[in-house]
Amino acid sequence: MSGVMTGGVSRSAGRAGPALSVSDLRVSFGGNHVLTGVDLDVTHPFTGLIGPNGAGKTTLFNVVSGYVTASRGTVKLDGADITGAPQTLVGRSGVARTFQTPKLIGDLSVLENVLLGIDGRSSLLDQVRQAVSLRGRGQANIDRALSVIDTFSLADSANLDAGSLPLGSQKIVEVCRALVSEPSLLLLDEPAAGLGRDDVERLVEPLKRWAAGHGTTVIIIEHDLELVTDLCDDVAVLHLGHIIARGTPAHCMSDPQVVEAYVGISDRGGADGDKGGAIGKGAGGVNA
Numbered sequence: 001m002s003g004v005m006t007g008g009v010s011r012s013a014g015r016a017g018p019a020l021s022v023s024d025l026r027v028s029f030g031g032n033h034v035l036t037g038v039d040l041d042v043t044h045p046f047t048g049l050i051g052p053n054g055a056g057k058t059t060l061f062n063v064v065s066g067y068v069t070a071s072r073g074t075v076k077l078d079g080a081d082i083t084g085a086p087q088t089l090v091g092r093s094g095v096a097r098t099f100q101t102p103k104l105i106g107d108l109s110v111l112e113n114v115l116l117g118i119d120g121r122s123s124l125l126d127q128v129r130q131a132v133s134l135r136g137r138g139q140a141n142i143d144r145a146l147s148v149i150d151t152f153s154l155a156d157s158a159n160l161d162a163g164s165l166p167l168g169s170q171k172i173v174e175v176c177r178a179l180v181s182e183p184s185l186l187l188l189d190e191p192a193a194g195l196g197r198d199d200v201e202r203l204v205e206p207l208k209r210w211a212a213g214h215g216t217t218v219i220i221i222e223h224d225l226e227l228v229t230d231l232c233d234d235v236a237v238l239h240l241g242h243i244i245a246r247g248t249p250a251h252c253m254s255d256p257q258v259v260e261a262y263v264g265i266s267d268r269g270g271a272d273g274d275k276g277g278a279i280g281k282g283a284g285g286v287n288a
C-alpha cells in the first residue's frame, strides 16, 4: 500500500481524478467467486450501484471500506492506494458507510449513536467496548452531531434510545452517524430498504443538500430504482461479480444485459424473492 491519506478529508471540488477507483477487484469465499474483476471509477457526486440480489454489491462496499480483503486488484481513494487497508485507516482516509441492516446500539440515544461516528474510525465492536456515553464528549462534538441530526429532522428524537425508533428513523440515524465524520466518500448500502415514501423523502432531500454543501461523493446501493433515478446521474450495474453496464439510469435500465440479469433472477425466483420483485417495480426500462 502506498500514498495512503492519513488524516483530514478530501473534497470533490477541485478533484482532478476519480474520488474512488477500483481496478480488477476479485473476492472469493471458498469456491464462491463473488467479485470476478470489478473495474469502477467514480467521478459523479451520486453514483448508483445496482444489480440483482447476490451480485456482490455489499461485498464491493466491504472491500472498499476495509471489512473484506480482496485476493486481487486495487482500491484508490482520490488517487491514494488504500488496497488492503484496515477499516479504521480507511475511515481516517475519509470513507464512511452505512450497513444494509442498521448497526445502531439500541440502548444508546440517537445523539450518542451519532457521536460514535465522529471518530468514524474505530470499529463498531471497539465502540461498544468503550461504553460510550455523553460524558467526556466535547460540546463542539455534541453540537456537530446535533446539527447533523437536525439536518435530517430528527432533533426531537435526539435523546431517545435509538432502538425505540421505527426502522425508517433508525436508517436515517445511521446516515447521520456516517455523515458526522464529514467523509469525502459516503457508501450507502440500501438506505431506503424497508422505508415508506415519507421516510425516503426525509432521507433524500437533506442528503442531496448535505452532499452538495460538503462536496461529498456518494455511492448508493439501492433496489429502489426510482430513488436511484432521482439521485444519480451515473449508475453501475453489477452482475455475477462484475460490472455489466455503466452510464445514466435510463441507459443502464434499457441495456439488454441488465434486463436479462433481472429477468433471469426473477425467473429463478429464490429465497429472497421479495427483494427481487422490488428491483423490477421501480425499474423503468427494466421489464422484470
Ligand SMILES: Nc1ncnc2c1ncn2[C@@H]1O[C@H](COP(=O)(O)OP(=O)(O)OP(=O)(O)O)[C@@H](O)[C@H]1O
Pocket: 029, 032, 034, 051, 052, 053, 054, 055, 056, 057, 058, 059, 060, 100, 272, 275
Ligand atoms: N463473508 C462472506 N462469507 C461467505 N460468503 C459471502 C460473504 N459475504 C458475501 N458472501 C456471498 O457473496 C455473494 C454476494 O453477496 P453480497 O452480499 O455482496 O450481494 P449483494 O449484491 O449485496 O446482494 P443483496 O442485493 O441481496 O444485498 C452471496 O452469494 C453471498 O452469500
Ligand SMILES: [Mg+2]
Pocket: 057, 058, 059, 100
Ligand atoms: Mg447487499
